[in-house]
Amino acid sequence: MPITRSAEKKLRQDVKRRSVNLVVKNKVKEAIKLYRENPSEKLYNKAASLLDQASKKKIYHDNKSSRLKSNLSKLLKKKTPAVKKSPPAAKPGKKK
Numbered sequence: 001m002p003i004t005r006s007a008e009k010k011l012r013q014d015v016k017r018r019s020v021n022l023v024v025k026n027k028v029k030e031a032i033k034l035y036r037e038n039p040s041e042k043l044y045n046k047a048a049s050l051l052d053q054a055s056k057k058k059i060y061h062d063n064k065s066s067r068l069k070s071n072l073s074k075l076l077k078k079k080t081p082a083v084k085k086s087p088p089a090a091k092p093g094k095k096k
Contacts, residue, residue, distance in 0.1 A: 021059050028054055035072060039079045044072055 002008045031047040048069050055065035 024050075024054050024057070024059050028060075032068070032072065036075065039072075039076050041076070044076050047072055 002011050028047070028050045031043070031050050035043040035047045051060065051065040051069055054060045055062045060068075
């Protein structure tokens with residue numbers, strides 16, 4: 001238990017911050033879970049946006065949010081087939 005008034009205040013602040021942070025973390029986890037079930041561009045954008053907001057508020061470290069977004073994008077690339085580009089047609093050269 002906190003003894004001093006400042007320690008009591010700090011405890012109140014920490015409890016409030018923890019509850020706010022848990023709400024944000026749960027939203028991020030839910031968005032990632034939905035995305036993993038059915039990867040799509042729309043769900044990726046939603047999850048990436050929530051991760052960016054969480055890292056901006058210092059709920060997640062920037063590197064963690066970047067790592068999670070990277071893993072999610074890999075999943076999206078794996079799901080969508082790569083479109084093979086045909087080589088560009090050779091242009092006729094100028095005659096001198």
